[in-house]
Amino acid sequence: MQIKKHIPNIITLLNLFCGCIALVFVSKLNFEMAFYFVCLGIFLDFFDGFFARLFHVSSPLGLQLDSLADMVTSGVVPGYVMFCLLQKCQDPLSPSVIFPFLGFIITLGSCYRLANFNIDTRQTDSFIGLPTPANTLFIMSLPLVLKYSDSMVVFEILTNQLVLLAITLFSAYILNAEIPLFSLKIKEFSFKKNRLQIVFLSLSVLLLVFFQFLGIPLVIITYVLVSLINNKFFKKQLVIHEEK
Template identity: 75%
Template sequence: MNIKKHIPNLITLLNLFSGCIALIFAFKSDFAMAFYFVSLGIFLDFFDGFFARLFKVSSPLGLQLDSLADMVTSGVVPGLVMFQMMSSNTSTEGIMQFFPFLGFIIALGSCYRLANFNIDTRQTDSFIGLPTPANALFILSLPLVLQFSESLFVLELLTNQWFLLIITLLSAYMLNAEIPLFSLKIKKFSFRQNALQVIFLILSVLLLIFFRYLGIPLLILLYVLLSVANNKVLQK
């Protein structure tokens, strides 16, 4: 029995398990624990493909499992978190009681992206559109920014239902936008081949140290800006 071929799929299933636990905490509005378990799932998602390539056991089954696990961890969970944020700032009377359900547009956008990713041959070494894990971290950081921020401006924005709707729509758009973004996955241990990823990692650590939870949406913005700058360099 070849145990190696099952290791990547086991890691993927652990990603799914982490997403399921995050869902429970999100239902309870325990956004910190939901964030931690989604982060754990994304960490596992980072390594399942790496070990599949390392052990040379990549398979169509692994590809499908990866997308299904991501749909929960990086699709349904952020949709539910946005629903919860909208629910706490929306009237429970009349048609507005249905407003928070628009938060699940994030889950719909994630589902479309993941399905398209599996058939898009252009995304083997990079991404087109914001990856679902990056989008999930962005969305799940918002209630934590709201909880720990002392800025009245930030508090007013993140408790405004219309601003949350704009974020939701922008999130779904960025997931499927025709914008090339560099891959965060390291295929070979070579600084020269992963210089952009290393630079991004260092800057991300600095943002998290100085801005804590606010650093998370900032680093996602940094990721997009670095990708756009890298695209300009490659075009020259």
Template identity: 70%
Template sequence: MNIKKHIPNLITLVNLFCGCVAIVFVSEQNYEMAFYMVCLGIFFDFFDGFFARFFKVSSPLGLQLDSLADMVTSGVVPGYVMFSMFTNSAHELGTNPLIPFLGFLITLGSCYRLANFNIDTRQTDSFIGLPTPANALFIISLQVVLDMYGDASLLILEILTNQWILLVITVFSAYILNAEIPLFSLKIKKFNLKNNALQILFLLGSVILVLLLHYIAIPLIIIFYVLLSVVNNKFLKK
């Protein structure tokens, strides 16, 4: 029995488990723990592919398992978080009980992206559209920021409890997941400054933001990642 070929799939299933636990925490409105569980799931999501390549045991089964696990951790969880944000916010869009379910547009957008990713041969060294893990961190961090700083900052409270703003974020999230926008990958294949300058700039900027702003840095880092990719695309075209 070749144990090595099962290691990546087991790691993928741990990612799925983290997503399931995160859903429980969201249902209990413990968004900080849900955020940590999603971060842990994303960590395992990175290493399942790493070990599959390291052991040379990549398989179609592993590819499908990876997408199914991501669908829960990076698709269902952020959709559920946005549903909760709509539920707990002021009712600018009206009191229709169906309005909070608009949050699951994020889940639908994530599902479409994951299915498309499996058949898109262009996304081997970079991404087309925002990866679902990055989008999940962005959405979940908004609720964490609201919990942590909403009482101290009227601006944060007004922005993240406004249903119109939440709707714009939701629609944009579903769009950016599937937009035809090339985004650079953080994978480092050659250990030299020239080939990794963009990744190093992003990582340094991210560390500085985290040190200065803590949880508020998370959504800003995702925005920084998209903007840096767009600027990089402009330079590549020139």
């Protein structure tokens, strides 16, 4: 029982370790390896909670460790990546050295969300605001889209400081916006009860297959749009049906 108690926390610390390694790769401008280690960290972040529930060893310590680990992997790392992108596309003749540091607004937004998530009792079966892992994947994919895309339009968009700043500000906003987003957790093996999740996951696979790295931000954007459509139409229909 003692060993089982520590397994979720060890997995959480491995998530933190992945975040630390990703930071080193970002500092060397190796965004691809940083992306892979962040993905591994997010994968581990999913399984620490899974094993905590499986072994019935959830604890306040585990909750705090999880948020602290996520703060690095899904907070500091994407903020650092945006800092690098803003710095890279900055005019060498520009006297401003402060502008690239605005990329860390993502880190501030992530920190606020993670702290708020721990005390928000509404986010047990769904999310309010974009989860930090999803936001992180979006930001981490940008330098890879820039690297592997042959489109001049994409290049011009992702090397424009004002566009990157807009993405930064919107990222911090959407993390903490009062927008309900559906959960991807499948609790019962029933297509009727999980059709939204199944359709979205199927669409995500198609986007990733056809668009590769560009598919990652498209998946995140689709996730938000599908949630908004679901909130606007299908949930309203469900409420009307229940009232009848």
